[in-house]
Amino acid sequence: MDIYNSGGPEVSIRSLKKDSMKFVLTNTDLSVANALRRVMIAEVPTMAIDMVEIETNSTVLTDEFIAHRLGMIPLTSFDVDRIQYTRDCTCTLYCPNCSVELTLHVKVNVDYDDMNDPTIDKTRQVTALDLISSDESVKPVSDDKAHPILIVKMRPGQELKLKCIAKKGVAKEHAKWSPVYGVSFEYDPYNRLRHSHYWIEEDEKLEWGVSANAAEETPVDPNEPFDYNAKPDKYYIEVETSGCMKPEEVALRAMTIMQDKLGGLQIKLDDEFKEDTQRWGY
């Protein structure tokens, strides 16, 4: 939405890191910026473990507890376009076209020599690195090899054997499919538009400092009259991903999804016109 008739939105990327990105979106309406935020959070498809078949579980955690923890593990999803949604697939339950299999088998053997030595830590940490994926492009996010995602801790003699089915999905169905851990969204850091009402004890300025983004804008002159026609037009957005895909990819995919949404509606509206061009007297 070009509210100033000057060539549409402008984007300026302020920082681009491996799993986070800051950018400033200007010259567009709040509704468009918010739609982008909402789509990034809830409608960009990723891969996540959706079904778990447990063969053996003698750990201290219950099957469903472990299944839930597995579902939360972010999986690399840069190649998610290749995979179909299971509901659109021709298979009955799941197949390689619409799912990826991950297996895990950890058995901690009892070592009788160390058994009574309290100085040896006998706890085996089962982590996301123990999950073996059938697909090289879909595997647990493991940027920090020193601190992989912990699934369960095991004692000697315990065993865990299971098969996970990862499926494509969107976070509208379950938050585990969200590609982002957080999207920060700010506009009007000086509250010039008075969209925010701050709860205060005594002094608003003392109790509520301005954000880092305020450096980009001019402070409000206390004597300036309130402009009730002013609209927000500069949005400070920060995207932090789970590592499943790059942050810029999340934003680009979100924009494509917005285009698809609008395009679908346009096609439907066009069909309406074709169906009955006389209906409205056109």
Place this chain on the structure above:
Amino acid sequence: MNAPDRFELFVLPDGVKKYASLALTADRQTSASGSAAVPQLAHTALRGRPHQFSMSPILTITPDTKIPNAATFKIEKEDHTLANMLRMQLLEDPKVLFAGYKMPHPLDHYFILKVQTTPDTNPAHVLGNAVTELIQCVGSMKNKFEMDLIRARSDASKVDNGEGEDLSSHQVDMDF
């Protein structure tokens, strides 16, 4: 346990084609002479029958029976993301007298959009324009993003695995 499946938020029910156009719910409006602008009751052929076909369409247009040049759009499987964008874009149009949306119930996955226009156009037409504008806007936003991405990636100081530069660490270079 009785919670509805979350995929109902975006999965079309059985028998609904993605872009099926079935909504014969709008009728020609006689708005030639201002005051006589009483639109006929929609879909005479369907009067007395169930309001819609067994296959529920994704988009229905229902002209308002009392207000001239007004219609209610019902859009299935969409939420505030699309609805608010459409509403705000419609309100930019000087020919739109009213535009508002609501999601009637959190368990129903559709929204309704009411639009009233000036007599020289009609709600479906202005909505079509709004959608076209928004497509252009998002397309341009995407282009701008891609262009700036090339710049950001080529800017060695900004591409850094893990570390990267931080907005708060020093003054931002405004000369992008």
